[in-house]
Amino acid sequence: MADAVRAYCLLAWTWTRALAQYPASLTMLTVSQLVVTGIDAIVILFIFEHTPTYAGFSLPEVMFLYGTSGVSFAIADATIGSVERLGRHIRAGTFDVILLRPASALVQVAADQFSPRRLGKLVQAAVVLGVALATMDVDWTVGRIAIVPVMILSGTFIFGALWVLGATYQFLAGEAAEVMNAATYGGNFVTQYPLNILGRDAIRALTWVIPLAFVNWLPALYILDQPDPLDLPAPVRFAAPLVALLLCVIAALVWRTGVRHYRSTGS
Amino acid sequence: MDTVIELTDVAKTFTRRRRQSRSLLRTRTTVHAVNGLSFTVGAGEVVGYLGPNGAGKSTTVKMLTGILVPSSGRIRVAGLEPIRQRTRLARQVGVVFGQRTTLWWDLPLRDSFQLIRHLYRIEPARYARNLDHMVDLLELGSLLDVPVRQLSLGQRMRGDLAAALLHDPAILYLDEPTIGLDVVSKAAIRQFLQDRNRDQGTTILLTTHDLGDVERLCDRVMVIDHGRLAFDGSLSELRALVPVPRVLVVDLAAAAPPMAGVQVVRVDGPRQWVEIPAGSSAAALTARLMAAYDVRDLSVEEPSIEDVVHRLYAGPPGRPDPADRATTPRTSGSAVPAR
Amino acid sequence: MRLYLTVLRSSVRRHATYRAASLAGAFTNTVFGFMRAYVLIALWQTKPVIGGYDLTAAITFCFLTQGLIGPIAVFQGGLPEMAERIRTGDIALDLYRPADFQGWLLATDLGRAVPDFWYRSLPPMLAGALVFDLRLPDSPEVWLAVPVAITLAIVVSFSIRYLVMLAATLLFDERGVSSVAVVLALFFSGILLPLPLFPGWLGTLAQLLPWAATLQVPADVFLGQYQGLELLGAIGGQVAWAVVLLGIGRHVTTRVRHRVEVQGG
Numbered sequence: 001m002a003d004a005v006r007a008y009c010l011l012a013w014t015w016t017r018a019l020a021q022y023p024a025s026l027t028m029l030t031v032s033q034l035v036v037t038g039i040d041a042i043v044i045l046f047i048f049e050h051t052p053t054y055a056g057f058s059l060p061e062v063m064f065l066y067g068t069s070g071v072s073f074a075i076a077d078a079t080i081g082s083v084e085r086l087g088r089h090i091r092a093g094t095f096d097v098i099l100l101r102p103a104s105a106l107v108q109v110a111a112d113q114f115s116p117r118r119l120g121k122l123v124q125a126a127v128v129l130g131v132a133l134a135t136m137d138v139d140w141t142v143g144r145i146a147i148v149p150v151m152i153l154s155g156t157f158i159f160g161a162l163w164v165l166g167a168t169y170q171f172l173a174g175e176a177a178e179v180m181n182a183a184t185y186g187g188n189f190v191t192q193y194p195l196n197i198l199g200r201d202a203i204r205a206l207t208w209v210i211p212l213a214f215v216n217w218l219p220a221l222y223i224l225d226q227p228d229p230l231d232l233p234a235p236v237r238f239a240a241p242l243v244a245l246l247l248c249v250i251a252a253l254v255w256r257t258g259v260r261h262y263r264s265t266g267s
Numbered sequence: 268m269d270t271v272i273e274l275t276d277v278a279k280t281f282t283r284r285r286r287q288s289r290s291l292l293r294t295r296t297t298v299h300a301v302n303g304l305s306f307t308v309g310a311g312e313v314v315g316y317l318g319p320n321g322a323g324k325s326t327t328v329k330m331l332t333g334i335l336v337p338s339s340g341r342i343r344v345a346g347l348e349p350i351r352q353r354t355r356l357a358r359q360v361g362v363v364f365g366q367r368t369t370l371w372w373d374l375p376l377r378d379s380f381q382l383i384r385h386l387y388r389i390e391p392a393r394y395a396r397n398l399d400h401m402v403d404l405l406e407l408g409s410l411l412d413v414p415v416r417q418l419s420l421g422q423r424m425r426g427d428l429a430a431a432l433l434h435d436p437a438i439l440y441l442d443e444p445t446i447g448l449d450v451v452s453k454a455a456i457r458q459f460l461q462d463r464n465r466d467q468g469t470t471i472l473l474t475t476h477d478l479g480d481v482e483r484l485c486d487r488v489m490v491i492d493h494g495r496l497a498f499d500g501s502l503s504e505l506r507a508l509v510p511v512p513r514v515l516v517v518d519l520a521a522a523a524p525p526m527a528g529v530q531v532v533r534v535d536g537p538r539q540w541v542e543i544p545a546g547s548s549a550a551a552l553t554a555r556l557m558a559a560y561d562v563r564d565l566s567v568e569e570p571s572i573e574d575v576v577h578r579l580y581a582g583p584p585g586r587p588d589p590a591d592r593a594t595t596p597r598t599s600g601s602a603v604p605a606r
Numbered sequence: 607m608r609l610y611l612t613v614l615r616s617s618v619r620r621h622a623t624y625r626a627a628s629l630a631g632a633f634t635n636t637v638f639g640f641m642r643a644y645v646l647i648a649l650w651q652t653k654p655v656i657g658g659y660d661l662t663a664a665i666t667f668c669f670l671t672q673g674l675i676g677p678i679a680v681f682q683g684g685l686p687e688m689a690e691r692i693r694t695g696d697i698a699l700d701l702y703r704p705a706d707f708q709g710w711l712l713a714t715d716l717g718r719a720v721p722d723f724w725y726r727s728l729p730p731m732l733a734g735a736l737v738f739d740l741r742l743p744d745s746p747e748v749w750l751a752v753p754v755a756i757t758l759a760i761v762v763s764f765s766i767r768y769l770v771m772l773a774a775t776l777l778f779d780e781r782g783v784s785s786v787a788v789v790l791a792l793f794f795s796g797i798l799l800p801l802p803l804f805p806g807w808l809g810t811l812a813q814l815l816p817w818a819a820t821l822q823v824p825a826d827v828f829l830g831q832y833q834g835l836e837l838l839g840a841i842g843g844q845v846a847w848a849v850v851l852l853g854i855g856r857h858v859t860t861r862v863r864h865r866v867e868v869q870g871g
Contacts, residue, residue: 010382014374033785049805050652175627185634193645
């Protein structure tokens with residue numbers, strides 16, 4: 001495990017240093033990343049031009065959902081998002097080269113093309129989150145305050161695990177694996193909004209099948225003291241860390257199976 | 268001599284599902300890339316691994332490095348099992364793929380070397396010494412800050428070679444290392460490898476189509492065809508076993524009927540291909556022809572590995588077939604029907 | 607002319623082979639279509655008509671625009687097939703070919719759009735129609751105007767991307783220029799939110815910019831948002847943008863041809 005972390009940091013640092021050779025380009029890419037991802041927040045602002053509350057939530061509350069989802073997503077994207085390029089490695093034959101080296105294949109793929117540019121999204125989401133926290137009308141108890149970082153961390157691991165699961169699918173599916181974007185990028189998009197805009201079946205699916213509801217929605221119901229459209233028992237709202245852990249274990253096992261499949265069939 | 272590489276009855280079968288165009292059905296073909304392969308390589312040997320395309324050479328190397336898992340059989344490299352101990356084994360192995368680089372495509376060469384240093388945990392002193400040595404021998408000084416994708420083929424191959432040897436591996440796999448290189452670069456790389464083997468005792472398995480590589484470097488030659496070992500011995504033994512005549516290519520002043528008294532195998536306008544009988548001297552034949560005909564130009568064609576292997580596998584009539592059972596004449600690169 | 611038809615046809619054939627990838631993309635677009643629809647449904651709970659759209663129109667807008675992303679391709683920034691050639695400087699060679707550079711690329715792009723229409727536009731619409739009531743065109747003028755508007759949208763989108771590609775060539779920076787173009791396209795095309803929902807002066811501005819002609823206009827034509835002469839006006843606006851932007855493109859191409867240096871090895 002320590003080996004893996006070490007290898008990751010090493011690769012990430014080398015990429016960062018290489019990119020730092022072109023500071024202008026890097027800045028422009030980071031800024032444009034910031035702006036592109038910030039557009040979603042602007043859309044929410046526009047929506048609130050037409051109505052004072054949205055699905056029963058105020059603007060700061062929706063911004064809170066947006067911010068927490070965004071921060072979790074951005075950290076996961078920056079650290080492990082490169083995994084989605086696995087298909088490219090397989091087609092180019094570079095996955096074989098990865099298997100030649102004395103380091104974990106997952107770490108190598110995840111650290112590939114590590115770019116600080118992805119932190120553009122993180123900055124933007126963090127700013128929005130900060131503003132939301134400052135303007136939200138919440139009865140802040142110790143419990144509620146503590147839940148916020150736990151929520152963000154769990155969310156990060158949930159997105160990370162979804163990324164790895166989606167990437168593993170590329171061992172089988174080749175180019176068609178783009179469908180997994182629906183879970184990662186789509187997951188980020190939908191959790192920016194209160195999930196009660198979806199039908200109950202959809203919310204159930206996002207709770208028990210693809211557990212995106214645990215990224216920010218369920219913990220947020222506790223913080224914002226909002227009713228649960230599914231009427232789940234209260235402890236579920238605190239289950240995010242457990243769900244994240246479980247999902248990571250599943251993702252790790254599935255990944256291992258994927259690599260084993262690749263090594264048996266050659267591609 | 269210690270055994271460093273050991274394959275026992277190794278087989279690798281691929282199931283390919285191909286969809287024929289305009290059909291909704293997928294036909295399954297079973298490809299036996301490697302079929303009952305067994306050999307051992309001792310420490311410090313330089314072995315040429317030859318065979319036609321599709322014979323199973325790349326598959327063998329991939330199994331030796333742990334990239335591919337064999338369908339059956341046993342592999343031991345440096346006492347380790349490539350499947351289960353992939354990362355441990357990787358520290359002792361260096362690989363150069365001719366067709367594809369092992370370096371990081373978008374990074375400068377220097378960064379690739381740095382990454383290798385850290386991934387393979389090379390001590391700073393040894394790294395510095397090896398790097399300087401490689402940069403010197405392979406003339407990489409001016410290329411260190413160039414991104415790998417901007418290097419020419421020859422430069423990239425030299426970079427790959429340096430990368431493969433920075434960690435002083437005991438075993439080196441070279442897959443077509445001189446392909447596409449000019450004569451000077453080929454000679455330099457061959458010399459480099461020879462020195463390496465002599466000074467450090469590095470075991471080298473060299474996959475190649477280039478007879479020059481084999482002649483220069485390999486004490487021992489293995490020929491693989493249709494996934495089986497068709498020959499294992501020295502190059503001179505191979506040549507003796509399968510005498511393939513050299514050919515004298517004669518350009519006459521004008522088109523003419525085949526010359527008399529010699530074995531003409533092909534005529535194309537003023538050019539004629541003449542077989543040089545085994546044991547005969549090309550010089551003697553040349554003198555004879557020049558005396559009798561108006562010869563404008565000539566050259567000698569060496570038999571290619573393909574010719575040798577082809578003859579080897581098809582076998583001249585009356586000789587025992589090197590493979591252990593009768594086969595139909597070789598068709599290049601096709602799948603063997605399942606046993 | 608025959609040359610461009612050949613280019614178009616071969617482009618169609620080439621892009622038709624990316625079936626698996628296109629369908630995968632269509633799946634993702636469909637999922638996003640549903641999500642955006644639910645976002646707007648929640649908004650429309652507060653008022654029956656917003657920005658001139660009722661709920662059915664708004665939902666249809668989501669699936670329609672998600673479907674049009676593929677053929678209209680305005681979010682690609684520049685022309686991806688040219689991106690590598692700009693980076694290496696090979697684009698200098700293309701500029702000196704005897705055929706009309708812009709025409710050639712336009713024919714290729716139109717060819718790309720044809721299979722994209724089948725693989726990427728129909729699935730979201732079909733999926734949306736299965737779950738929701740969608741608003742379909744109900745008059746002959748509208749049915750006729752839709753393909754015209756979509757084709758013009760592709761041309762306008764091409765002309766924008768063509769200019770982006772030229773800018774990237776002149777500035778030696780494909781990624782930077784492209785990313786700016788993507789941001790502008792995302793914001794002003796209407797993909798995120800129908801442009802009439804943009805507040806105040808921003809909304810007015812957005813509808814005057816060329817990006818509106820790439821997505822918002824064909825969507826509004828489909829939804830029957832234009833009555834009578836307004837329809838002609840909308841199509842006319844697309845034509846005007848196409849002519850102007852293609853014209854600027856041709857002019858700049860000539861200048862670039864004179865000035866371009868070969869970058870890289």
